[in-house]
Amino acid sequence: MSGWDGFLHGLSLAAQPDVLIYCVFGVLLGTFVGVLPGIGAMATISLLLPITYYLSPEAALVMLAGVYYGSQYGGAVASILLRLPGTPQSAVTTLDGYPLAQQGRAGVALFTSMISSFSGSMIGIFVLIVLSGALARAAIAFGAAEYAAMMILGLVAASTVGAKHPAKGLAMVVLGLILGCVGTDVNSGVQRFTFGQTELMDGVNLVALAMGLFGVAEVIANIRVAERTGVPPRVALRELLPSRSELRRIPFPALRGASLGSFFGALPGTGSTISSFLAYAVERRVSRHPEQFGTGAIEGVAGPEAANNAAAISAFVPTLALGIPGDPIMALMLGALVIHGVQPGPLMLEARPDMFWGLIASFGIGNVLLLILNLPLIGIWVSMLRIPFRWLYPAILIFVCLGVYSVRGSSFDMFAVALIGLIGYALSFARFNPALLLLGFVLGPLIETNLRRALLIARGDPMVFLQRPIAAAFMVVAAGLIVMSLVQVIRRQSNRAV
């Protein structure tokens, strides 16, 4: 069965009423929990998992997958309106989405995010249908050396995200890398910076870090200004929609973001958080007006939102075709498949074609539903800004606590999120960019693990990064980027001297 035949066959299965209804429920719930800061797909899927015992396997998985990619749509809403990323993947959307909202263009930012999310998902589905076999083979060809080289390239490329203050940006990336070292060292089993806390053995909790840095810190920051800022005026429906010139700025960033996202999502362990950062870095590089980034550039919303949605879709490639979950949420999806007697892996396509193609077809249906559901909701989301701060912010803090606790039922993480929130407030007060800290935190352990693993396998020979062609290509591009930035800095300085 070719990809397209399979997809069409899958459509006929996914469109059956008893599956479709769970798809609708899944994407609706996903959007909703995505909007709530802290409570994400992870918590929701864990809670739904026991209930799926009573559903058919198809309905169960279509619903859980709907929650997962639906949350990617919702995640951007709070990022844009409140500078509180609903999910870590949409942290980068705060950089330009929030300034847009402050300029009264919240509707435009939300529209851009919805359309980009939709195109990202659709391109992700297309890539999945056409290239799922090739992507699975590529994932096998990617060894530790390739991953390490690719992550180094990612770090170099994305470190330019907050290039207004290079030293401050670098400081944040390095702080993130250091935080990423906390926990058990994979190779030696040594406890690093855990201070005897068993809770820190698996490292700092990503959700606690993201919610502390963005959510709690933002709430504290708003206590200062809440008294002075008035309730935003009611906006006319027409102002919610982007102008024609603004519309024209969406397609290419969305396309580039979706391609990046499709690729990175398919590689286990990289995932949508990193691809959204990279998409932002790429948009900033190709833009003729890089100075607009950070002040409300449409491209800065379109690229990352397309990327994280495409990655959410293509993340199913390693999960279904190799049985390797790319992130904790995918690990949970894997568990759901196993509960329903489906063993993901190289045999799944042959053994359960109905399940495989039905699931992929449901992504298509689900995303169309999401677009139809979300466009009319834009007005409602924007009116959320009119809720008085004294109601909104305590509610947000409650959701953050619920969300962080739900990840692994740990009260330690609740104290961690409070402490991280205070640190995050201090950082944003001093005009450091917490998004870069998050990037360093996500990439650091991946670089370290793969670098050391590659060196171990090569029996200590560092030439492995240049002998393997894919790794070498990444290293060359990374070196090129560093040289380019250096040249730019030198030119700027010599211009100033003249």
Added chain:
Amino acid sequence: MIISRRAALLGAVAVSLCKPALAQDASWPSQPQHVFVGFPAGSSPDLLARIVTEPLAEKLGQPIVIENKPGAGGVIGVQQMLNAQDQKNTFATTINGPLTTAPRLTPNLGYDVAKDIAPVALIATSPLVLVVAADFPADDLAGFVAAAGKEPEALAYGSVGKGSGAHLTAELFSDRAGVEMLHIPFTSYAEVTTAIIGHEIDCGFMAPSAAMQYAEVGKLKILGITSEKPFAQAPGVPVMAGQAGLPDDFRAELWNAFLAPASTDPVVITTLNTEINAILADATVQQRLLDMGWQAAGGSPEDLKQRIAEDTAVWGAVLDRIDAKN
């Protein structure tokens, strides 16, 4: 499989309607029971706990709430059981690590296995299989040992982390077979199989369920299994003990057990042990466990206590050997 599970559920409901008369202290269980699991929802230890606690709740006539407290290789689940307010209605299921190797590997463990924990019953065991790529030059264990013994670290093996069952089993095997292999830690069996198929590493010990489907499509070869007897889920895979210079008593198994805090009433422990053994004797439960790669076990609390002591000694010696190498 789904139909059979539904049938099993209906059956369980029917049984509960008959209100079984349990010989026990009349006051227990008068409340919902809590079972801590040190792994996330949907993981293999979690699914195993649910398979056992579903019928257990029916038999006890009280709901059982699974509390997933993942972290530190399952240690946090055991810690949380011991820290719970209500020590009368709180239990845990755990893999072997937190009871055997954690006292060596986890600083500030916070509990003494012998003093603080009352073993209830061994639930299930899982052997490991030795896996190589399909084009590996040898087809049997003797050939593998010859290839590994050519020079120290001639072969690299993957595990799911330092101190994991896969790591310790490979070191136990190396010791008994008289070879030295290079350890490359990964985080999941799926990563290890991908690295073997991609020829990044040469071999690895892993759960049969992680390897069988790759063997069926001819991407991996399975050279042997670490249980004493052949395993139903890995048909045709030869037992390693007694082969290629390995001793006849060579055995390495992961297991999963039901625990209580040491203060638990012995009557409660006896009741739980009886009920769990009855559940494990059920053919449907056995099949559900087997589908996930677990062999139903059972036995008395004393059997489990002995198993903990034996494995602590065996793996302690392996850890000594690993420490001596570094």
